[in-house]
Amino acid sequence: MDMEAEEAVPTRPFGDTDIMQENRKEAHALSGSKPLAAKKTGAVALRVLSKCLLQVFVTKAEKSYMHPWHVRPQKSGKGSAFVIDAAKRRIITNAHVVEDATVAHVRRLGVPKRWPAKVLHLSRVCDLALLTVEEDAFWKGMEDVELVDTPHLQDQILVCGFPIGGDSLSITSGIVSRVTLCSYGTSTNKLLAIQIDAAINSGNSGGPVFLNLQERQVAGVAFLKHASSSADNIGYIIPKPVVDNFLQEIEVSGHVKHCCTAAVGFICQPMENPYLREKYKLSKDQSGCLVFRISPLSICSQHLRVGDIILEIDDKQLADDGTIMFRDDERLSYAHTIRMKMVGETLHLKVLRDGKELHLSYPIAARDPLVPEFHNLDCVPTYFITGGLVFVPVTIPFMHHALGAQWRRVAPVRILDAMMGYKSAEDQQIIILHQILVADINFGYKQGMIQLKDFNGTPIRNLQHLAYLVDTCSEEFMEFTLDFGFRIVFRTRSAREESQAILEQHAVPHDRxxxxxxxxxxRPDLAPAVAVDP
Structure with missing residues (x-):
């Protein structure tokens, strides 16, 4: 997205893109008229894009996980979008372009008017959103595009949109340089993506990437630029299989809650080491991955065992490195097959157990990680304060807000280790002491970003459980036991008497x-807990 406050930088004009230069050369060779060829090529592009390409304008009021009682300062932003289905009046863009938008408008290419847009569906998992414009006049002359199958390496593409540097149309050219799985935004959930070498900048997000502009054939949705300072011209687009999964979920269920969230319920490791293969009786003709952890709450736990070797997934042979054949000589992680399945579909596995091959099947479920990953999908800003101690559940949005984009590198190791586990109960959360609002009652306590283990000897299941125990505490002292065995103790009456003054002093409207x-x-209705393998 393009924030309006960003400084504009010079960009090449529309007619000077590489693809236009090549078309000019070809036209000049045939007609001997370079200016005429340039005008003709540009006119074709403008005619096609004027019927499908849109610029998006939004005003956002984002929630804060760092200070969950506040809303971040309002800001304006821009992005790109295009018509995916003119008959149904559907427009597609990136979720991060319109997420938390209080107002959204779209503008057609070459038309000064901005039209109010409505967000119909939004999935942060696959970073896609579906919009519509209700006014009939907007749709006059609009045409949708054709999404085509995942392009091949070295295929030529055109990125169209409205990036920073100006307010007019920008077209950049490039090639497909890689087909891979990558994390969409802050999530650990990796999905299929196409890497290209064409420039993708803020404002391009949500725009079409054409494989054939004249035929309106789109290879995917622009959504990500590689942020590393050591990498140049690395951008990513969302391909047709992911877009299809998003649209199919809407068609089938009327929502996108489970879009691209299918999970197998187990974790496995590569079996490239010869001694590991020998130990688990894998023959020279066999390949696969070793199951070493299973979610105790998943259906998978009723079928698989730790020590099983996955040989095939949906009749696709699994290599020792965890990849399956994608097409021709291209391979991808087996996760791609799983993520593209709809929740409730049957997963078919061929496994090796004690030297014998077995065929197992079970319905696939949605991901339900111990640490929630997506704002407004499986988490919202949540907190509880007592005696100035601010407790929050660990979520990916919280880690990102509190520690920045590189949170995986700077987060406490014990927190990262806890995040790798499976739930032992449906309502389980990892609760941490996030910060301390300084006051006399908490003098001498300086801990922060550390896990809470129990309260007055009772293990904490989730934040609601903690709040209930504190609210109903009848003991003389409140004792919070943190990781490493560290204790924080308050006199119960003093904590209750001073809490309101602490909140007012720090401009916090409520204690929760x-x-x-x-x-x-x-009293929280705690779900049954089961044992979890270490």
């Missing part, structure tokens, strides 16, 4: 987030 206010004083 709205989702906990609704259940204040209610």
């Amino acid at each position: 987030s709205p989702n906990l206010q609704d259940c204040a004083g209610q």
Whole structure:
């Protein structure tokens, strides 16, 4: 996205893109008229794009996970979009372009008017959003594009949109340089993506990447630029299989809650080491991966065992490095096959157990990680404060807001280790002491970003559980046991008497987030817990 406050930088004009230069050369060779060829090529592009390409304008009010009682300062931004289905009045763009938008407008190419747009569906998992414009006049002359199958290496592409540096159309050319899986945004959930060497900058997000502009054939949706300072011209687009999964989920269920969230329920490791293969009786003709952890709450736990070797997934042979054949000589992680399945579909596995091959099948479920990953999908800003101690559940949005984009490198190791586990109960959360609002009552306590283990000897299941235990505490002291065995102790009466003054001093409106206010004083109905393998 393009923030309006960013400084404009010079960019090449529309007619000077590489693809236009090549078309000019070809036309000049045939007609001997370079200016005429340039005008003709540009006119064709403008005619096609004027019927499908859009610029998006939004005003956002983003929630804060760092200070969950606040809303971040309002800001304006821009992005790109295009018509995916003119008959149904559907427009597609990136989720991060319109997420948390209080107002959204779109503008057609060459038309000064901005039209109010409505967000119909949004999936942060696959970073896609579906919009519509309700006014009939907007749709006059609009045409949709054709999404084509995942392009091949070295295929020529055109990135069209409205990046920083100006307010007019920009077209850059490049090639497909890689087909791979990558993380969409801050998620650990990797999906299929196409790497290209054409420039993708803020403002290009949500725009079409054409394989054939004249035929309106689109290879995918521009969404990501490689942020490393050591990398140049590395951008990513969302390909047809991911877009199809997004649209199919809407068609089938009317929502996108489970879009691209299918999970197998187990974790496995490569079996490239010869001693590992020998130990688990893998023959020279066999290949696969060793299951070493299984979610105790998943259906998978009723079928697989730790020590099983996955040989095939949906009749596709699994290599020792965890990849399957994608097409021709290209290979991808087996995760691609899983993520493209719809929740509820049957997963077919061929496994090796104690030297014998078995065929197993079970319905695939949605990901339900111990650490929630997506704002407004499986988490919202949540907090509880007592005695100035600010407790929050660990979520990926929280880690990103609190520690920045490189949070995986700077987060405490013990927190990262806890995040790798499976749930032992459906309502389980990792609760941490996020910060301390300084006051006399908490003098001498300086801990932060450390996991809470129990309260007055009772293990903590989730934040609602903690709030209930604190609210109903009848003991003289409150004792919070943190990781490494560190203790924080308050006199119960003093904590209750001073909490309101602490909140007012630090401009915090309430001692807990709205989702906990609704259940204040209610005994939580804790879900049954099961044992989890270490």
